[in-house]
Amino acid sequence: MGERLRRLWGIGKQSDYVTRFIHSSNMRAAIYMAFIVICLEIWMVLSLASNIMESAAAGKPRDFMWIVNHGAWYVVLLAVAAAVLIHAIRYMRGKTFNMRVGNILLVVFSVACLVFGIHFGNNSYVKGDQILAFVTMTLFVFGMLVWKPVPVFIASIVTFGGFYLYIDHNLPANYSLQVNLFTLWISTVVVALAAYNQQLSEAHKSEDIKRVNERLRHIASFDELTGMPNMHSFNGAVNVLFEGIGDFDIQYSILYMDIEHFKAYNDKHGFGAGDCLLQDMAHGLLQIFADEMVARFSDDHFVAICESRVAEERAAAAQEVLKGLRGEVRLHLKTGIYKPKMEEGINVSQACDKARYACNEIKKRPGVFVNYFDNTLDTDVKRRQHIINNIKRAASEGWIKAYYQPVVRCADGSGELCGYEALARWIDPEFGFMPPFAFIETLEEFREIDKLDRCIIEQVCMDLRAELDAGKPVVPVSLNFSRLDFELYDVPAFLNEMSKKYDIPPTLLDVEITESALTDKLNELQRNMARLRDEDYSLWLDDFGSGYSSLNVLKDYQFNVLKIDMVFLRGFEGNPKSKSILKSIVDLAHQLGMITLCEGVETQEQFEFLASIGCDRAQGYFFGKPDAEKAMPQAL
Ligand code: C2E
Ligand code: MG
Ligand code: MG
DSSP, rough: HHHHHHHHHTSSSSOHHHHHHHHHHHHHHHHHHHHHHHHHHHHHHHHHHHHHHHHHTTTTOOOOOHHHHHHHHHHHHHHHHHHHHHHHHHHHHOOOOHHHHHHHHHHHHHHHHHHHHHHHHHHHTTOOOOHHHHHHHIIIIIIIIIHHHHHHHHOOOOHHHHHHHHHHHHSSSOHHHHHHHHHHHHHHHHHHHHHHHHHHHHHHHHHHEEEEHHHHHHHHBBOTTOSBBBBBHHHHHHHHHHHHHHHHHOOEEEEEEEEETTTHHHHHHHHHHHHHHHHHHHHHHHHHTTSEEEEEEEETTTEEEGGGGGGGHHHHHHHHHHHHHHHSSSOOOEEEEEOOOOGGGHHHHHHHHHHHHHHHTTTTOOOEEEEEOHHHHHHHHHHHHHHHHHHHHHHHHOEEEEEEEEEETTTTOOOOOEEEEEEEEEEETHHHHHHHOGGGGHHHHOOOOOHHHHHHHHHHHHHHHHHHHHHHOOOOOOEEEEHHHHHHOHHHHHHHHHHHTOOOOGGGGEEEEGGGGSSSSSHHHHHHHHHHHHHEEEEEEEEEEEOOOOHHHHHHOSEEEEEEEEGGGGTTTOOOHHHHHHHHHHHHHTTTTTEEEEOOOSHHHHHHHHHHOOOEESTTTTTTOOOOOOOOOOOO
């Protein structure tokens, strides 16, 4: 049988949603129907009472059986209608969802209505009146309520057939009544079928809308890849939890988990395998936090909430899950834990941020897998926030200051001043004196480092101008640049602008670029460096030896000065290898036509050694610490 035909006849199982939709519409119709029937029956009962009284007054009292015979019909129908009305109202108000009781009541009510219609239709018919009671009740039952087509067909045949046989038995029906009854039956079936199909198509439409809404809600609350809750639903659930806690001490901790080296895993095994790993990890986490809440924050980051006493246990279990999954790349799970404090007020995203901060803190610390957010980190977070919010103000209000550290001649053993390095300091009204490690990384992370570096460049130019104007002898100053500077603004153009504005020759401004800046965007940086070289700025490679790409860097880029990182001088005394490495670097640099400068010189012995291997320049506390004034190097 075709699908349309099956649908037309209501054959086959319908979805729960469609069944409930049709049931609800029947319950709504039943309220009107029962209400009309109740009004009708009350009116009938009242007219019966008046009939009894009038008959009694006329001296012809109705006998008891007559009263029972007439009154019982009304009372039964009234009682059933009242039961239907009460149940339907309760159902519509959501007080009960029992469809079985509803259906039984509807069937009983419909049968009562039809029997009533047949009985009173017959009474009228034998008296020679219209069969309106029968017509009304059939329209009520088959027109207002929605039934499946097959039951409609059977019930209508039984009703109409029964009625016809009943009246025909009492008083043979004529041809016209037969035709009318037949037409009425056909019309009733057609109306019932049309009503059913109309309801069905509305139910399907409504079901489709509901499905789409559910999908949208799912997308809004669940992570597409892993199927676990996303941050949106995590925030919602945790907010509800926190609100419920009220004034009590919070016993919960937020965990922020990050898969270390996941990028390497993706590179090695491909994105497909990376996605599978995340899905498996999510599956494992959902089991570990089965009674709590866990969500995917982003990429390879997950957040969870659990009771503080089991937080570390859960983190360890998550680590075990990851161990079971990793391929050839050694993946680790790093977890930051934050215990929200009531007095600080509760904000889920801030709480997650703090846990994340604690997690990021241990990213580069091998062997440390769990870190708690403590007071030190709290101050760090506040300071970071302050830095980001105030960088513009700090630059304009003079909180950022260029400090100068002397650079001296070394190869000739003279220790004479030959330059300064400008090093930034942030002297903050709230946080006090801050060295670069307190703000450089944050400014880089938020891509605001250019504001600091432009400020230092301008200060350096201003200071040089002041010295030149005062007729003092001047030496070149080297400036530190971040890799991001070259992305955020046109460095050569800005240097030219400053050198023109303060009339400082480019030969007095040296450009320091750290080795780690040279790892990506090779062409872009090389173009900028070529422009700087053309303008006569000297290019210095800072912190040489602190990274692992050192020798490649010498091959790919052209620098004037090589600044050797201070790591080579640490442990210098007891380690003869350091000495030979330093000597090789100096020799190699000379062969490549570069001037050498060694950073971090702290002792006479170091200085003498560097002089002995021909290192051209030296810088370090031994000659002078960075200072607000351009101090002369300490006498040797
Ligand atoms: P850097 O350019 O390698 O600067 C040398 C760092 O070593 C300075 O630290 C300096 O104070 C320190 N230092 C110098 N001699 C010695 C010594 O004998 N012993 C020891 N232990 N340390 C010594 P500082 O001033 O804290 O700067 C740290 C880093 O911050 C700098 O490393 C540079 O990469 C960055 N930085 C500083 N100022 C700026 C700036 O204006 N812009 C940018 N982008 N980065 C800057
Ligand atoms: Mg430097
Ligand atoms: Mg350096």
